Ligand SMILES: C=CC1=C(C)c2cc3[nH]c(cc4nc(cc5[nH]c(cc1n2)c(C)c5CCC(=O)O)C(CCC(=O)O)=C4C)c(C)c3C=C
C-alpha cells in the first residue's frame with residue numbers, strides 16, 4: 367500500500383503544463399496484444415507528475431524514505447462550488463455519520479479526545495438526467511481532465527461549458543439506459559457504512575465521510591463536516607485501486623487546496639492512501655469474483671479472461687508520468703498469479719475502454735479487441751472491470767450493453783461479466799485494514815496557495831477571464847476543423 371503522510375509543503379515548482387488535449391481528429395490504429403506482462407515491482411513513477419504547479423514532500427509508509435512528489439495541476443476549485451445550485455443542501459442523503467456531533471462553533475482548536483475520520487473519495491455521478499450536463503461541466507472544468515497549458519487556462523471553463531453541452535445528449539442516453547442516473551452515490555454510501563462497521567469490528571470507532579469530485583456530496587461538503595465533527599486524525603481513501611492524475615491525483619489536489627489556508631485543517635494529521643491495487647485482500651477478492659463467475663461457464667478453462675480498464679489519454683502516461691498504466695498491468699499480473707495459484711490457467715487480456723474526445727488514449731481499445739477476439743475464434747469471454755470498485759455507467763451500460771452486443775456480433779457466443787466489488791465483505795475488510803495500517807503515519811498536510819489559485823478567488827479577475835475566455839473559446843471552437851473533431855469524437 368502506498369500511503370503518503372504529508373509533512374508540509376516545501377516548495378512550489380512552476381512547471382510547464384505542456385500536455386493539453388489537441389482537438390484534432392485521430393485515426394485509431396492499434397495492435398492487439400494478449401497480455402502476459404511479467405509481474406514487476408511498482409516503479410515509483412507515481413511520485414512524479416510533471417504537470418503540477420505545486421510540490422510537496424511526503425513520507426511513504428512502506429519505505430519511510432523521503433521523496434518529492436508533485437501532484438496534479440494548478441487548482442481551480444471555483445467551477446464546482448460556484449456552479450452548484452445554491453438550493454442543494456449540504457450532504458443530503460449522505461452517509462449515516464453526517465450530521466453526528468455537529469458543532470456550529472468553528473473554533474480551530476483540536477479537541478483532546480481522539481476522533482478518527484475516514485474520507486472516501488470518489489468521482490460522483492449525476493443522479494438524474496437533469497444533472498448530466500452540470501456534472502459534465504464539473505468534470506471537464508477539472509484541469510486534471512482537460513489539461514491546458516498555463517497560458518490557456520482561462521479557456522478552461524468556457525471549454526468545459528461547450529464540451530459539456532455537446533456531450534450531454536450522448537451521456538444522457540447512457541444514463542437513461544441504466545435507470546436515469548448513476549448508482550455511484552448509493553453504492554459509495556453503502557461502502558462507507560460497511561467500512562465503518564468493519565472498523566468497529568476491529569475495535570476502531572470512526573466517522574466515515576464521502577467526498578465526490580464532480581457531484582454531490584462534494585469533497586468540500588465532506589471536509590466541512592469533518593471540521594464540524596472536530597475530527598483529530600483523518601485517513602483519506604480514494605476508491606480507485608490504481609493511481610491516476612485524472613482521478614486520485616485530481617481529488618488530492620482539491621483536498622490540498624481546501625486544507626490550505628485553514629488553520630484547523632492544515633494542522634489536522636492526515637494519511638492519504640494513494641493507491642492500493644496490490645493489497646493482498648483486494649487481489650484475493652477480485653480472484654474470488656473471477657473464479658466464481660468462471661464456474662458459470664460450461665467449459666470454464668476455455669474462457670478468455672478479459673480485463674477492461676477505464677482508459678486515460680496516452681499523454682498522461684508518456685508526458686506527465688501518470689503511473690496508471692504500470693499499476694494497471696501490475697494489478698492484472700497479481701490477479702492472474704493469484705488465479706494460477708488456485709489452478710486457474712486461462713488466457714487473459716487487458717484493454718482500455720471509455721475514451722472521450724479526439725486524442726490518443728491508452729491502447730488496445732476494448733471495442734477493437736473484442737472484435738478481433740471474435741474473429742480469431744474465441745467463443746467464451748468473461749469481462750472484468752478493473753479500474754473501479756462499484757457499478758457505474760461504464761459497467762452497466764458500456765460493458766453490459768454496448769460491448770456485450772459487439773462481442774456477440776463478432777462471434778463470441780458465451781458472455782459473462784464479473785460484478786464490481788461493491789460491498790463484498792472480504793474487500794470491505796481489506797479497506798478497513800488499509801485504514802488501520804495508514805493511521806499511524808498521519809501527519810499535518812498544508813500547502814500554500816499559488817498565485818494563479820488566488821486569482822481564481824478574485825471575482826473581478828474571474829469575470830474578466832470568463833468573458834474573454836468565452837469569446838475566444840467560441841471563435842476557436844466553431845471553426846470547421848473543431849466542429850468536425852467534436853462530431854466524430856464527442857457525439
Ligand atoms: C479509474 C477510473 C477513471 C479514470 C482514469 C477516468 C478518466 C477520465 N474520464 C473522463 C471522462 C468521463 N468519465 C465519465 C464517467 C466516469 N469516469 C469514471 C472513472 C474514471 N475516469 C467513472 C466511474 C465514471 C462514471 C460515473 C457514473 O456516473 O457512473 C464521463 C461521463 C459519462 C460519459 O459521458 O461517458 C466522462 C465524460 C476523462 C476525459 C478521463 C481522463 C482524462
Ligand SMILES: [Fe+2]
Nearest residue numbers: 489676677720
Ligand atoms: Fe471517466
